[in-house]
Amino acid sequence: RKEVEQDPGPFNVPEGATVAFNCTYSNSASQSFFWYRQDCRKEPKLLMSVYSSGNEDGRFTAQLNRASQYISLLIRDSKLSDSATYLCVVTRVNTGFQKLVFGTGTRLLVSP
Amino acid sequence: EPEVTQTPSHQVTQMGQEVILRCVPISNHLYFYWYRQILGQKVEFLVSFYNNEISEKSEIFDDQFSVERPDGSNFTLKIRSTKLEDSAMYFCASLERVTTDTQYFGPGTRLTVL
Numbered sequence: 001r002k003e004v005e006q007d008p009g010p011f012n013v014p015e016g017a018t019v020a021f022n023c024t025y026s027n028s029a030s031q032s033f034f035w036y037r038q039d040c041r042k043e044p045k046l047l048m049s050v051y052s053s054g055n056e057d058g059r060f061t062a063q064l065n066r067a068s069q070y071i072s073l074l075i076r077d078s079k080l081s082d083s084a085t086y087l088c089v090v091t092r093v094n095t096g097f098q099k100l101v102f103g104t105g106t107r108l109l110v111s112p
Numbered sequence: 113e114p115e116v117t118q119t120p121s122h123q124v125t126q127m128g129q130e131v132i133l134r135c136v137p138i139s140n141h142l143y144f145y146w147y148r149q150i151l152g153q154k155v156e157f158l159v160s161f162y163n164n165e166i167s168e169k170s171e172i173f174d175d176q177f178s179v180e181r182p183d184g185s186n187f188t189l190k191i192r193s194t195k196l197e198d199s200a201m202y203f204c205a206s207l208e209r210v211t212t213d214t215q216y217f218g219p220g221t222r223l224t225v226l
Contacts, residue, residue: 034214043203043217044155087155097167098143098210102155 001026004103006088012109017078021106023071023088030090030101033064035073038085038105047073047086078110114138116218118204124224125194133189133221135204143207144187145215146179148172150200158202161187194225 006023013019025033033050048055050062050071061074071088085105091098117136125131137144146158159169161179176192187206191198201222205215 038155041201041220041222043220045217046214049214093210097160097162098207098215099157099160099168100145100147100155100205100215101157104154 002103003027003101004088004090006103006106008104008106010107010109012111013078014111015078015080017110018074018076019078019108020075021073021086021088021108023073023103025069025071025088025090025101027090027092027101028069029092030069031093032091033071034089034091034100035060035062035071036087036089036102038087040085044087044089044102075108078108080110080112083108083110116204116206116216118202118218118221120221121219122222122224124226127196127225128193131191131194131223133191133202133204133223135187135189135218136185137187137204137206138208138216139185141206141208141216143167143210143215144179144181145205145207146189147203147205147217148200149203149220150197155203158189191223194223196225199223199225 035047036044037047038044050064054063059076063072087105088103119134144161149155159173160167178190201220203220204218207215
């Protein structure tokens with residue numbers, strides 16, 4: 001079983017739509033959780049951290065459910081510039097050193 | 113804003129040749145990483161480095177790979193005898209503190225092995 005699983009998509013949505021991505025992780029020792037955004041052939045860039053209490057940053061809302069080992073990302077009022085691959089990322093700290101574990105990513109295409 | 117830089121942006125090499133990929137992490141960061149992303153696949157951890165030694169490495173990071181911090185600023189990944197399957201994007205990342213901080217990624221080096 002993959003350590004971080006995501007639906008690869010693509011999700012095709014019109015501008016202005018609301019879209020939700022989900023992710024599950026298998027290792028209960030995972031400590032921190034993030035959504036990264038990756039544009040084609042570019043580096044991953046941090047979109048937001050994810051907390052159990054939920055957190056919001058403008059049009060983006062992320063949620064963590066530790067009991068279900070489930071992470072979500074909601075994008076409201078989609079823009080053309082939101083087209084990208086969204087990577088669910090968890091960290092494990094092993095012997096004091098942090099390591100990022102990536103999902104395969106969910107591709108979003110926002111059309112006019 | 114400080115950033116991680118990587119050179120070259122694209123490296124083309126013949127199978128069996130040695131390549132060195134270079135990274136300059138953010139200056140006050142203490143933890144350094146290399147990740148790899150084969151085209152169309154997920155980003156994979158290769159190795160982490162702290163206090164001038166490897167702290168963790170993946171099973172991908174076999175004897176053909178090595179890392180070094182030759183001076184106070186550069187962090188390098190050497191691939192001794194490249195194979196076709198080493199073709200990928202290689203991302204360097206750095207981290208200030210291990211507990212809650214975020215890793216910052218460089219723009220990557222695209223390695224093409226012919």
